[in-house]
Amino acid sequence: MSPAPTTVFAARSILTMNPARPRATHVAVREGRILGVGTREEVAAWGPHTLDDRFAGHVLMPGLVEGHSHLMAGTLWRHAYCGFFDATDPDGDRVSGSPSLEAVVQTLSQAAQARPEGAIVGWGFDPIYFGAQRCTRQDLDRVSPTRPVGVLHASGHILNVNTAALQAAGFLRTGIDHPAFPLGADGLPTGELKGPEAMLPVLDHVGLNRSFLSGDEWGIRAFGRLAVRAGVTTATDLAATLLDPEVDTLLRLTGEADYPVRLVPLLRLIGITPVQAVERAVELRTRSTEQLRLGRIKVVADGSIQGFSARLRWPGYFNGAPNGLWYTAPEAMRECFERALDAGVPVHTHTNGDEATALVLDLLDAALTRHPRRDHRFTLQHAQLADRAQMRRLAALGGAINLFANHLYYWGDQHVAVTVGPERAARMNACRSALDAGLTLAIHSDAPITPLAPLFTAWCAVNRVSASGRVLGEAERITVPEALHAITLGAAATLHLDGEIGSIECGKRADFCVLADDPLAVAPEALKDVRVWGTVQGGRVFQA
Amino acid sequence: MSGSPTAPLPCVLIGGWLGAGKTTLVNQLLRQADGRRLAVLVNDFGELGIDADLVTGSSDDVLELAGGCVCCSYGADLVGTLRRVAARTPRPDALLIETSGVADPAAVARTLRLLPELALDATVVLADAPRLAALAADRYVGDTVRAQLAAADLLVLNKADGLDAAARAALQPLLPAARCIDTVQAALPIDLVLGLQAEPAAPASPAAARPLRGPAAAAGRFVSRSALLPAPQDPPALARRLADGAPGVLRAKGLLTDTDGRRWLLQVVGREARLTPAPPGARGPDRLAVIGVAGVYDGAPWA
Numbered sequence: 001m002s003p004a005p006t007t008v009f010a011a012r013s014i015l016t017m018n019p020a021r022p023r024a025t026h027v028a029v030r031e032g033r034i035l036g037v038g039t040r041e042e043v044a045a046w047g048p049h050t051l052d053d054r055f056a057g058h059v060l061m062p063g064l065v066e067g068h069s070h071l072m073a074g075t076l077w078r079h080a081y082c083g084f085f086d087a088t089d090p091d092g093d094r095v096s097g098s099p100s101l102e103a104v105v106q107t108l109s110q111a112a113q114a115r116p117e118g119a120i121v122g123w124g125f126d127p128i129y130f131g132a133q134r135c136t137r138q139d140l141d142r143v144s145p146t147r148p149v150g151v152l153h154a155s156g157h158i159l160n161v162n163t164a165a166l167q168a169a170g171f172l173r174t175g176i177d178h179p180a181f182p183l184g185a186d187g188l189p190t191g192e193l194k195g196p197e198a199m200l201p202v203l204d205h206v207g208l209n210r211s212f213l214s215g216d217e218w219g220i221r222a223f224g225r226l227a228v229r230a231g232v233t234t235a236t237d238l239a240a241t242l243l244d245p246e247v248d249t250l251l252r253l254t255g256e257a258d259y260p261v262r263l264v265p266l267l268r269l270i271g272i273t274p275v276q277a278v279e280r281a282v283e284l285r286t287r288s289t290e291q292l293r294l295g296r297i298k299v300v301a302d303g304s305i306q307g308f309s310a311r312l313r314w315p316g317y318f319n320g321a322p323n324g325l326w327y328t329a330p331e332a333m334r335e336c337f338e339r340a341l342d343a344g345v346p347v348h349t350h351t352n353g354d355e356a357t358a359l360v361l362d363l364l365d366a367a368l369t370r371h372p373r374r375d376h377r378f379t380l381q382h383a384q385l386a387d388r389a390q391m392r393r394l395a396a397l398g399g400a401i402n403l404f405a406n407h408l409y410y411w412g413d414q415h416v417a418v419t420v421g422p423e424r425a426a427r428m429n430a431c432r433s434a435l436d437a438g439l440t441l442a443i444h445s446d447a448p449i450t451p452l453a454p455l456f457t458a459w460c461a462v463n464r465v466s467a468s469g470r471v472l473g474e475a476e477r478i479t480v481p482e483a484l485h486a487i488t489l490g491a492a493a494t495l496h497l498d499g500e501i502g503s504i505e506c507g508k509r510a511d512f513c514v515l516a517d518d519p520l521a522v523a524p525e526a527l528k529d530v531r532v533w534g535t536v537q538g539g540r541v542f543q544a
Numbered sequence: 545m546s547g548s549p550t551a552p553l554p555c556v557l558i559g560g561w562l563g564a565g566k567t568t569l570v571n572q573l574l575r576q577a578d579g580r581r582l583a584v585l586v587n588d589f590g591e592l593g594i595d596a597d598l599v600t601g602s603s604d605d606v607l608e609l610a611g612g613c614v615c616c617s618y619g620a621d622l623v624g625t626l627r628r629v630a631a632r633t634p635r636p637d638a639l640l641i642e643t644s645g646v647a648d649p650a651a652v653a654r655t656l657r658l659l660p661e662l663a664l665d666a667t668v669v670l671a672d673a674p675r676l677a678a679l680a681a682d683r684y685v686g687d688t689v690r691a692q693l694a695a696a697d698l699l700v701l702n703k704a705d706g707l708d709a710a711a712r713a714a715l716q717p718l719l720p721a722a723r724c725i726d727t728v729q730a731a732l733p734i735d736l737v738l739g740l741q742a743e744p745a746a747p748a749s750p751a752a753a754r755p756l757r758g759p760a761a762a763a764g765r766f767v768s769r770s771a772l773l774p775a776p777q778d779p780p781a782l783a784r785r786l787a788d789g790a791p792g793v794l795r796a797k798g799l800l801t802d803t804d805g806r807r808w809l810l811q812v813v814g815r816e817a818r819l820t821p822a823p824p825g826a827r828g829p830d831r832l833a834v835i836g837v838a839g840v841y842d843g844a845p846w847a
């Protein structure tokens with residue numbers, strides 16, 4: 001029997017991330033895997049093959065791995081993009097940012113005209129760039145006085161709605177006394193809904209509730225297109241409910257011949273006990289396929305720093321805001337860790353504040369003492385304020401870290417001025433410290449909170465520049481090769497997938513990020529501008 | 545008031561740290577429901593420990609319980625679930641909301657107050673007596689635990705049999721101004737937690753204090769007393785006396801007429817007193833019912 005057909009891709013250059021053979025020009029692919037990497041002659045020695053030279057002018061690097069994203073990043077593109085910055089939609093069309101409140105109203109008005117009835121929904125709104133000006137329901141009433149209008153903030157924690165939406169939800173009245181409902185001079189809510197208890201009852205009325213489910217077929221497909229555009233071949237959905245219908249949908253879509261990304265959804269510990277979560281993860285693990293990797297758990301310890309719901313150690317928030325909230329009881333986290341260690345189920349824990357990181361380290365330490373497990377790689381997600389001592393301890397415990405490098409750019413100025421102050425802002429998302437501590441390091445976008453674009457994320461970790469151009473802690477910068485490692489092998493290692501993906505070498509999946517520029521040849525400040533042509537995933541070619 | 549379909553639905557919030565006995569209390573109350581249709585909202589079914597013999601069935605996301613009671617989980621959407629439960633037919637007589645172990649009951653109470661169709665009657669916070677000192681001093685969760693205690697109208701110091709007198713006395717500085725009740729197995733009479741079912745019935749003659757019915761473990765510990773009052777009263781002054789000074793008073797409910805002839809509904813839970821205009825359906829003479837600790841509450845502070 002003759003071997004399966006072999007394709008040899010020729011490229012301008014192949015950045016393999018394999019130190020034994022860092023550069024090559026040809027890669028042979030058979031059955032979706034890498035047969036060999038090297039010169040034309042070297043890979044030709046594997047036998048008969050078809051030469052594919054469409055990448056002769058391109059640079060290949062390993063398919064990028066997004067270790068912290070959400071499928072909702074696709075679903076939200078059902079609605080009007082209202083972000084400050086220009087963006088690219090799943091179909092590759094450039095979408096202008098809305099640099100003023102007036103522009104946001106215009107964007108939403110256009111969306112209203114495009115669809116003559118029903119709610120009008122926007123997302124990605126970030127009024128911190130508009131100074132002190134707040135969006136009110138009267139602003140959105142200009143979009144429509146009668147149809148419900150809602151616009152979700154980039155952080156995902158605030159929703160602005162118009163009068164019609166407030167009225168439909170039963171909140172257009174005086175006498176409301178709740179921190180999530182700021183009131184106007186007339187005693188009525190301003191339409192800004194700060195936090196889930198205020199947002200959720202209104203989301204139904206603006207048709208947004210389904211966006212928070214990860215079983216949305218259109219959204220999963222859109223996410224795939226976004227991934228191709230970003231050079232991503234493996235991505236996590238970091239907080240899924242993973243009920244059977246959702247798993248069935250994911251299995252069906254990721255099993256399609258042209259679905260371009262390997263998905264790694266994590267089961268969130270919410271609404272179920274730790275015992276149930278671990279049992280479910282073990283059960284889901286058996287349903288894993290090549291393109292859908294199941295059997296991991298996500299735990300959320302605290303809230304967000306810019307929302308002041310993260311748990312900070314003394315002296316707390318720079319502006320004096322009270323300390324944040326625990327989202328999961330420590331007892332539940334400990335039980336989850338212990339049972340997951342026994343069952344071999346990896347757990348990724350969201351900690352934003354350094355007190356949350358401290359608690360999770362204590363819990364993990366105690367759990368490991370009673371339930372030792374080699375190479376567990378329990379991963380801290382965000383861990384934005386983790387300091388060097390915490391990182392050394394995490395490394396000693398066998399953990400890994402996935403830092404939110406994009407925060408430095410998008411919210412860095414707020415962190416300096418308001419949340420943690422200049423000193424701690426200079427060591428937020430401390431990538432240098434993580435590597436120095438010997439940690440497995442990934443960096444992430446948390447898409448849709450910030451755009452899915454690992455090369456941009458790498459740029460953030462390399463340059464540490466905020467939106468206003470301020471450098472946040474040069475000492476925590478990492479090099480371009482280190483950053484590229486973090487968005488390939490590093491992220492893969494947090495998922496125990498670094499033996500399969502993350503580098504271009506014999507035996508691994510044929511997952512490539514196809515670039516028009518060489519990321520190691522451009523200036524570090526230009527890393528975010530490296531052009532992505534598309535991807536090869538499992539040997540299949542996807543042009544962005 | 546109880547007959548009016550538009551009257552706000554009374555709610556009791558049950559808070560406290562993981563393991564304090566919130567679910568045990570819910571089970572105790574369900575066993576005493578005795579015809580009251582209770583709707584229990586739990587943070588998630590995962591932590592649900594409703595006794596199996598109370599469960600009669602389930603439909604959609606609702607667990608059906610004996611005696612017309614139901615249980616729902618609210619997960620992230622408390623407001624939506626509250627609205628759905630309040631709109632159920634038949635309408636529940638009262639809602640019991642069990643918070644998550646890390647929740648601040650004061651924050652949940654603010655959310656409940658968003659809904660005009662609900663009336664928060666009391667925040668009952670349970671504490672695990674033997675663990676309380678350590679939890680309240682814990683470097684990570686101490687502030688959360690202390691905030692929970694501070695949010696209580698009635699504080700239930702559960703598993704109190706696990707403490708000797710010295711340990712119990714040592715807890716005293718942690719216990720806020722709320723009325724504190726020591727329990728075992730969260731054994732409390734339903735009328736103490738939920739309040740008396742309707743406004744106090746007009747007794748034929750001033751009645752003596754009688755023991756409050758409840759679980760065996762609470763037998764004889766609590767009494768109730770109701771009496772007619774001469775009109776007019778000074779409702780705010782009476783409210784203050786009951787909430788601030790009266791020894792052993794845990795709850796009170798009354799119908800009062802002020803010097804201007806206006807009628808008021810008075811509700812006292814622990815140190816909280818609330819005066820609202822009497823509902824139109826409330827007729828009959830001025831009267832008051834009090835629930836107190838047997839042997840401490842010794843009669844009529846209004847006399």
